[in-house]
Amino acid sequence: MAGVSAKEIKNRIRSMESTKQITKAMEMVAASKLRRAQMQVTASRPYFEILYSAIQDIVRNNTENELPYLHSVRKGERRIAYIVIAGDRGLAGGYNSNILKKCYEEMKGTDAVVLPVGKKALDYFRARKAALFSESYPEAEDVSVGDCFSVAKALCKAFRAGEFDEIRIGYTRFVSVLSQVPETMKLLPLDVVADNEEGAADIMYEPESSEVFEKIIPEYLGGILYGALCECRAAEQAARRTAMDSATKNADEMIADLSLKFNQARQAAITQEITEIVAGS
């Protein structure tokens, strides 16, 4: 074997094996976390969907045009607030970079404010000097339902005060264990759908329509935020599991390859020794 000695190869095999152990362990941790996150996501999905459809129903059947949150109150240049949810840790394949890139590309050239959730999102936007709405959510894993509702309240307040005229959310949708899709979704202002006229049935608001909207929309935003967070958590674990699974497989392959090389090198050394003895006698 030219160049590499048997000892060097042996060292590489050893280090590869310890790496494999780590990736294997991480895969198993991610798999068990994934199971929990998956349960949470399936539990929260009906909430997500029903909340969304309830608000859509209300907006579609609404005949009043002057309600809060239907239009932005801001005058002048368009400014968009992005809520971007990413993970706290790396080693999850393309999970973090996919969502961050997608959001960054979308907000490029526009006047955007970012509310990053998760350490990776915070670091990414800080490094790119984006305007940040709040830096108080560096740990995506620690964000609770209550936090979601208080963020929603703060965002709604800023929206009403005219700090921005659109709120969008960037999150990763958990489609299956093998597929996670980064997506952005518009949350506010609520779109008034065109078929306003025919399907319009009068809605009784209790108390006042504007008051109802003022109370309901922060709840809606909080609920959607929590749903998105659940999706993200499951997606992160699924991405990490897949990434670690393929890392373990790669390590296996490399170990097999190196073992072959090691055996060849050892055999070559033995052959050489025999040749030398035979030649010497």
Place this chain on the structure above:
Amino acid sequence: MTTFPLKIVTPDGLQFDGQAEELIVRTTSGDIGVMAGHINCVAPLGMGRATIVTEGKKLYAACIGGILSVVNGEVKLVPTTFEWADQIDKDRADRSEQKAKNALADKNLSRMELEMAEAKLKRALVRKSVADMMLNR
């Protein structure tokens, strides 16, 4: 009795999905009762007891925050927290009541802390009263 489709969901999952005869919930402007054929209606929920009549039985729950929406006969109740009376952890409610009361005894609370403690106390009291109803029946 005529029934109407009712769905109750919280962030923790679907709590009820089926036909109901009557629903009474506490909204921010008082109790609202819904029966089949109710007109379209939207209301934010307050903190209080929710009563659901289904198959002739009355079910009680503590229902806090969220939205009630009746659109074209379909009733969707989307509360932040919703606990059936028999699933309420009364000890926890007792503890949080005590905690909130202790917090309220402090005179130098900021406005936000005060509001939070008051909300906590209210939630605890709602939970306790709903749990008690269950026992007294």
